[in-house]
Amino acid sequence: MTDTGPQGSFLVRHDFLIRRLHSLSGLVPVGAYMVVHLLVNSSILASTTIFQDNVDRIHSVGPVALQVIEWVFIFIPILFHAVFGVVIIAGGVPNTGEYRYGSNIRYTLQRATGIIAFFFIAWHLWHMHHYFAPLGGGNFQHQHASSSAAIALSSLPVKIGYAVGVLACCFHLANGLWTMGITWGVWTSPRAQKHATTVCAVFGIGLACLGLSAMSGFGDVDIKAAEEMERLRIQEKKYIEGKEERPTNSRRGVDRDSGG
Amino acid sequence: MLFDYFGGQCPPYAMSDQHPEIDSFEVRVLRQDAPGERSRWERHRVTYERDMNVISALQKIAAQAETVDGQPVAPVCWDSNCLEEVCGACTMLINGRTRQACTALIDRLMEDCPGEIELRPMSKFPVIRDLVVDRTRLFRALTKVKAWVPVDGYLDRGQGPLRSMEEQQQSYPLSECMSCGCCLEACPQYTKIESTQDESESDEDFSARKSATYDSAFVGAHAISQAVLFNTNPIGKFIAGERLDALTGPGGIQMCGNAQNCVAVCPKEIPLTTSIARAGRSTTLHVLKKWFDR
Numbered sequence: 001m002t003d004t005g006p007q008g009s010f011l012v013r014h015d016f017l018i019r020r021l022h023s024l025s026g027l028v029p030v031g032a033y034m035v036v037h038l039l040v041n042s043s044i045l046a047s048t049t050i051f052q053d054n055v056d057r058i059h060s061v062g063p064v065a066l067q068v069i070e071w072v073f074i075f076i077p078i079l080f081h082a083v084f085g086v087v088i089i090a091g092g093v094p095n096t097g098e099y100r101y102g103s104n105i106r107y108t109l110q111r112a113t114g115i116i117a118f119f120f121i122a123w124h125l126w127h128m129h130h131y132f133a134p135l136g137g138g139n140f141q142h143q144h145a146s147s148s149a150a151i152a153l154s155s156l157p158v159k160i161g162y163a164v165g166v167l168a169c170c171f172h173l174a175n176g177l178w179t180m181g182i183t184w185g186v187w188t189s190p191r192a193q194k195h196a197t198t199v200c201a202v203f204g205i206g207l208a209c210l211g212l213s214a215m216s217g218f219g220d221v222d223i224k225a226a227e228e229m230e231r232l233r234i235q236e237k238k239y240i241e242g243k244e245e246r247p248t249n250s251r252r253g254v255d256r257d258s259g260g
Numbered sequence: 261m262l263f264d265y266f267g268g269q270c271p272p273y274a275m276s277d278q279h280p281e282i283d284s285f286e287v288r289v290l291r292q293d294a295p296g297e298r299s300r301w302e303r304h305r306v307t308y309e310r311d312m313n314v315i316s317a318l319q320k321i322a323a324q325a326e327t328v329d330g331q332p333v334a335p336v337c338w339d340s341n342c343l344e345e346v347c348g349a350c351t352m353l354i355n356g357r358t359r360q361a362c363t364a365l366i367d368r369l370m371e372d373c374p375g376e377i378e379l380r381p382m383s384k385f386p387v388i389r390d391l392v393v394d395r396t397r398l399f400r401a402l403t404k405v406k407a408w409v410p411v412d413g414y415l416d417r418g419q420g421p422l423r424s425m426e427e428q429q430q431s432y433p434l435s436e437c438m439s440c441g442c443c444l445e446a447c448p449q450y451t452k453i454e455s456t457q458d459e460s461e462s463d464e465d466f467s468a469r470k471s472a473t474y475d476s477a478f479v480g481a482h483a484i485s486q487a488v489l490f491n492t493n494p495i496g497k498f499i500a501g502e503r504l505d506a507l508t509g510p511g512g513i514q515m516c517g518n519a520q521n522c523v524a525v526c527p528k529e530i531p532l533t534t535s536i537a538r539a540g541r542s543t544t545l546h547v548l549k550k551w552f553d554r
C-alpha cells in the first residue's frame with residue numbers, strides 16, 4: 001500500500017483486493033454476526049429468563065469493551081460492506097427483463113435485498129441501539145431485554161418492517177454464500193454447484209425461520225411478567241454487589257417502580 | 261445436462277423438423293447509418309423458402325433494398341463468415357436473443373413467433389453500421405489475458421508433454437470458444453463502451469485511448485475462460501502468472517457479479533461458471549502468494 005496517486009486510481013488498482021474483502025466481510029464478521037444475533041434472539045422462545053441470561057452474558061464484557069467489539073466487528077465491517085456494495089451495484093446494469101434465468105433473477109435480488117438490508121439495518125440500529133435513545137429511538141434496554149424488545153416490536157408496521165428486513169438479510173446472506181463459492185472457487189463443477197445450491201437454500205430457509213420465530217417469540221412475551229422478572233434480577237445484582245437489600249419473590253416489591 | 265441446470269434452453273438442433281405453411285414473413289431491422297448516429301426501425305417483407313436462415317433472409321432483404329412500404333433503401337449490412345457457427349461474426353439479437361444469424365433457422369423462428377422476426381445489432385458493442393458492430397474490446401480482452409501458448413521462435417522443442425484424458429476433457433470444451441460475444445451481450449456487469457474520436461486526435465492516439473479504456477473495463481467471461489484454458493496447457497502454463505495478473509488488475513475477474521447469464525447463453529455450451537470459479541480460486545491464491553513473496 002504505497003500509493004501516492006489520486007484516490008480513484010488507488011481504488012482501481014486495488015479493486016481485486018477490495019472486492020475480495022467485500023466478499024469476505026459479508027461472511028465474517030457480518031454474516032457470522034447475523035447468525036449469532038438471530039440465535040440469541042430466538043432464545044426468547046425458550047424463556048424470557050434464558051434470553052436475559054444471553055443478553056447479560058454479552059454485556060458482561062463491560063460497556064467499553066462491548067463498544068469496541070461493536071465498532072470493530074459489526075459497525076465498521078457492515079459499513080464497508082454497504083458502501084462498497086453500493087459501488088458494485090452502480091457498476092452493473094441488471095437485465096432480468098431480457099434474460100429471465102433463475103441465476104440472473106438472483107443476481108438482481110441480491111442487489112435489491114442488499115439495498116433493503118442497508119435501510120433496514122440503519123432503521124433497526126436507530127430503533128434499538130442505545131446510541132439513539134436521545135433521538136427518540138434506542139428502545140432496547142439490555143437490563144430489560146425481553147420486555148423492552150417486546151414493547152418495541154409490538155406494533156404491526158414495526159413487525160412488518162422487521163419481517164421484510166430479516167427476510168431480505170437472510171436471502172442476501174444465503175445467496176451471497178452461494179456466489180462466494182464461485183468467487184473463491186470452492187464449488188467449481190456444475191455438480192458441486194448444484195449441491196451448493198441445496199446447502200445454501202437450506203441454510204437460508206433455516207435462518208429465515210430462526211429470525212421469524214424469534215419475532216413471534218417477542219410477540220408472545222408476557223410483558224408484565226417479564227418486567228417483574230427483570231426487576232428482580234436487577235435487584236438481585238445490586239444485592240450481590242452489596243448495594244441493596246435481599247430481593248424476594250413476595251408482593252412487597254411490586255408497587256415499587258422498577259425503573260427504566 | 262448443463263442446459264437443464266443452467267437455463268433450460270433447448271439447443272437449436274434438438275428442435276423439430278417441421279416447415280410452416282406461409283408465403284412470406286416480415287423482418288424488422290434496427291438500422292443505423294454510421295457510428296454514433298441515431299438508429300431507426302425498418303420493415304421488410306421476405307418471400308418464404310424452405311430451410312432458410314437469418315443470413316439468407318438478410319441476403320434477400322439486401323437484394324430487394326426496399327421496405328414494406330415500397331421505399332427504396334440502402335442494402336442492409338451485416339457480418340458473417342463461416343456460416344456454420346464457428347466464427348462468431350454473425351452474432352446479433354434475433355427476437356431479443358443473442359445468437360448467431362447463420363444457425364437461426366427461419367422455420368424454427370416461425371414456431372416461436374409466426375410471421376415476424378426482429379433483428380437488432382448487439383447492444384454492448386459500438387455499432388459500425390446496421391447489424392455490424394465493433395467487437396475490438398472482445399479481442400482486446402483476449403490480448404490482455406494473453407490467450408495463447410507462447411511458442412515463438414525457431415527452436416525445435418520436440419514433442420509436447422502428454423496430457424491426461426481428464427485434463428483433455430476439461431480443456432476441450434473451453435477451446436471451442438468462437439469469440440462471438442454472446443456471453444458479454446448477456447452479462448449485466450459488461451456495460452457498453454463507445455468512444456468517439458476528437459477532431460484534433462490522430463488515429464493512433466484514438467486507438468490507444470480506446471484500448472486503455474477497454475483495458476480498465478470488465479474483461480468478460482470469454483477472456484476469463486480462455487485464461488483458464490491456457491493456464492492448464494502444459495506450455496501455456498509458463499506465463500500463468502501474467503494471465504492471473506491481468507485477471508486481478510483493473511476490470512479483472514473481481515467485477516463478475518455471478519449472474520451466470522454468460523453460461524446460459526453461450527452457444528458452445530462452455531462451462532463458463534466453472535471457469536470463473538476456477539479462475540476465482542487461482543487468482544486468490546496468486547494474490548496471496550504475491551503478497552507473501554514480496
Ligand code: SF4
Binds near residue numbers: 348436444
Ligand atoms: S464463451 Fe461462448 S458466448 Fe462467450 S465468446 Fe466464447 S463461444 Fe461466445
Ligand code: SF4
Binds near residue numbers: 446447522
Ligand atoms: S457470471 Fe459474471 S461474467 Fe457471467 S454473466 Fe454473470 S457477471 Fe457476467
Ligand code: FES
Binds near residue numbers: 363
Ligand atoms: S457466420 Fe460464422 S458463426 Fe455465423
